[in-house]
Amino acid sequence: MKPTTWTRLDLFARQLFPFVMTLALVFVGTIPLHLPGQRVVAPSLSLIALFYWSLHRPDLMPATAAFLLGLFHDILSGAPLGTGASAYLCVHALVHWQRQFFHGKSFGILWLGFTVVATLAALFGWMLTSMLAGTIVDARAAALQTMATIGCFPLVVWVLWRCHLTVLRPS
């Protein structure tokens, strides 16, 4: 049976989902929530989504998409342009490199893998920012945020997994 225009549109929209969802999470990260300590404690949800989709659907989250998401993050957050893009690319590349290792592993190993990837990405971002600023910038806030992100990982991944099942129906 030849797919109709509607089914093709539907498929297209579903395939855009990982990118659009991660983009939405980048947005969420910049909305003022008026919570004390939001800046320090708020986890980077977009980083978890990027990790998840890069690992499970690299066809729908290519390196270019990671780059664009990082760039968008920089633009909205006021960070030096290019630093977030580099950090997101770093996450994507690490996942791509270690895909065989992650394949079929337990959730605990996945969590541990994310811990390493998130830490390396934060270190990379910190290094770039320091280099651009010409001085060692304060890394405490970044360290706290990375810890919060790692702590939120199981919950966010569960939500992503539910969305993945509903929207993309993996075989």
Added chain:
Amino acid sequence: MGGILRSLGQWIVYGVLLLGATAIMLLGKADDGVIQRVRLQVTDAVVPILDGVSRPINAMTHAAEQIQSWIWLAEENAKLKADRERLLQWQGVARRLEAENAALRDLVKLAPDPQTHFVAARVVSNSTSTFAQSIVVNAGSSDGVKKANVVVSSEGLVGRVVAVSPRAAMIMLITDLNSRVPVLVGESRARAVLAGDNSDYPRLIHVITEAEIKPGDQIATSGMAGGFPPGLPIGVVAEVDGTSITVRPNMDRSRLEFVRVVDYEVPEMPGASASAAPNAAKLAAKRAQGSAGR
């Protein structure tokens, strides 16, 4: 073979994108103008979305605060009564000082303070990025906001406008790594510069008469160098140790909701820029009038 080629292709893509990111970073470092314009155009496009999303969140925050205030109603009432008593006394003092100040200004023919006008704006982006201390507000050049305008909240100085688009303005907070504000410290009015370092507690540098500064001293803008008007409250000295003095700003970044963008028209030095010339001329004319009337 095909697999190896694909894998190689992927790494080439990474290389090219990383080069692109590096180019953007270097361009941003060398010429902030181009990057700033791109950044603002994108921000300008998404401000309506951010604004729309931030409204219900603000409403929820307000509802939560309302419930909290109902719970503490009696306590709050007692506290407010005490505050009112205290503030009435201060009001008397302020009125007397205001009258005295006006009389003295008149006596010495002091040039009047520059006119100000302000725009109230909502904070629509308060990023969680740990390497940037900036916010975006939903007022821009179409509302009369200009680059280098001063931004204050009810608590005191927040920062200054670093870039404007028609609908949005980006504000560098006083805690940003690049922020430098000339200040006066405490009753001794020691001069210093408040330097942000991306942490929540900026430091005092270039301090003159350091020995007189102690924790709890009030910090306000000095108006030196023309960037900020004098006397805007900023915060208090939090800690003084041998090597550094840290300051706790009055503004709480996580609670910023509305800010005022103020155009103080701070007079610049004559000849500093073409646009400053009319201002300086006006000021000189006023002074001349003053001395002629004496």
